[in-house]
Amino acid sequence: MDNIKDILTKYDKSGPRYTSYPPATHFTDSYTSENYKKSLIESNSTDPKNISIYIHIPFCKDRCFFCGCNAFAKKTDDFETRYVDAILTEIENVGALVDCDRIVTQIHWGGGTPNSIDFDLIEKIFLKINDIFSIAEDCEIAMECNPADLNEDKIKRLAEFGINRVSLGIQDLREDVLEVVNRRPPTYPVDELVQKLKAAGIKEVNIDLIYGLPLQTVESFNKTIDEIIKISPDRLVTFSYAHVPWVMKAQTHLEKIGLPTPEEKMTMLISSHSKLTSTSYEAIGMDHYAKAGDPLEVALKNKQLHRNFQGYCTTQTTGQVYAFGCSGISQLTHAYIQNVKTPQQYIDKIEETGFATARGYELSKDERICRTVINEVMCNLYLDFDAVAEEFGVSAEYVKGLTEFSEEKLHSFINDGLLSIDGNIITISKEGAFIVRNIAMCFDPKLKHDRSQYSRTV
Ligand SMILES: C[S@@+](CC[C@H](N)C(=O)[O-])C[C@H]1O[C@@H](n2cnc3c(N)ncnc32)[C@H](O)[C@@H]1O
C-alpha cells in the first residue's frame, strides 16, 4: 500500500504518543517527594551520566484557544518573581542530591512562553544553573519563544544568555488564522525575525506550525509551507492540532468557528510532508523535519535517535532529564516524576517543603526493556531484538515475550508494505512512519482496550 491517505485512513485510531513509556497516564500519586529524593540519588549511578535540564515557565500574555500546553495567562510581576524564586529553590534542592560533576549537555526552556517574563528573571535562573551545575562547552541551550514577544533587545539578551537554539511558535503565516485563535502576530515578518536571531548569534532556529486550525485550507497551508521553505528554518515541526475540548475547555471556541475536516487535515499533512521532503528537509518521524546533516538527521541514519518530553534528540547528547517548575516531568533512568500542575500549587509546595512532586512512576527492569523497544520503533523505525537483549543482559526471546511480540499481530502492516521482519530485526518503511504509533502499540503490553483518552493519530 503506497497511498499515504489510504494508510492513514485504515490505521487512524487514537492511542498514546509515546513521549514516554509508560505514558504519563500511568503515573500515580503514591510516588511522593520522598521517592523523588531517593531517585535523584540513584540517578547518579545510572547511565546516561549526562544531565538535561528542563525549565517550565507557564506564563503567556494571553492564552491561545487551541493551546494544549500547561500555560496560564500572566498574573502580576510579583507573582512571576515568586514563581522564579521557587524555581531557584528547587534547583538548589535537587542540586544538593545530584552529583554536580556530571556534565549538563542540554538545557531546554519550555512553557507557556519563557520569553514573556522579565528577562532579569531568566538571567537569575541561568546564574543559578551555572552556579550549581557543570555545563558542557557545547551544551545545547534551547528556548521555546512566542514571536509576538520578541524585540531587538530581547533577542540580544537571549544570545548573551548563551541560547543557541530558538523554537518559534509560528503556527500559521495567515494573520486571520492567528486572530481567530486569539493569537497576536509576530513582532517582525517571520523571515526578518529569523535573520535577526541568526545575526545576534543564535545559530539554530526552529519553527512550529499547526495544521487543523479554523480558517486553514489545504491551499492556504500549502502556501504557508512554501513560504516557510523559503525562510529555511533549521528544523520544522508541523503539529497536528490535537483537539481535546474535554480537557482544554477553550478549544470549544474553535468548534464554533469550524474546524477543517479530518480529510482536509490528512491532505495538509501529506502535502506538507511531500513538499518538505522534496526540498532540503528530511523527515524525522511523521511531522518533524531537519536539514540534511542536522544532528537529528544523522542520528536517525545511525539509528541513534531518541525522544524525551522536549522532543527528538540524539542518544549522545540527551541525558537524564531534571525538570524544574510546575508540571515539569523529570525523566530519570529508573523513574518519571511530575511536579504539581499550577504555578500557585508549585509556589506553595516549594515554599512549604522544598519539592513539588505530584506523581511519578518507578520503572522495573522489564518496563525499561519495553521502553527501549518502543523508543526504537518510534524514533529509529528499526528494532533489533538481539541488540535490546544484549543491552539488558537477557535473551531476545525474553524481550519478545515481554512485548507480547507475535508476527501475526503485524501481518496487516507487513501486507501493506509498512514493515518487514528479517529474523530478529524489524524495519519500518518510510510510509510506515506515518502510522508508527499504531505499530508501537503492538509492542505495548500495558495498552488496554480503552484508548478514548488519547487524541487521534492525525
Ligand atoms: C509552548 S508552545 C511554544 C512557545 C510559545 N508559547 C508559542 O506559542 O509560541 C509549544 C508548541 O506546541 C504546539 N501546540 C500547542 N497546543 C497544541 C495543540 N492543541 N495541538 C497541536 N500543537 C499544539 C504549538 O505549535 C506551540 O508552538
Ligand code: SF4
Ligand atoms: S500556544 Fe504558546 S502562547 Fe499560546 S497559550 Fe499555548 S503556550 Fe501560550
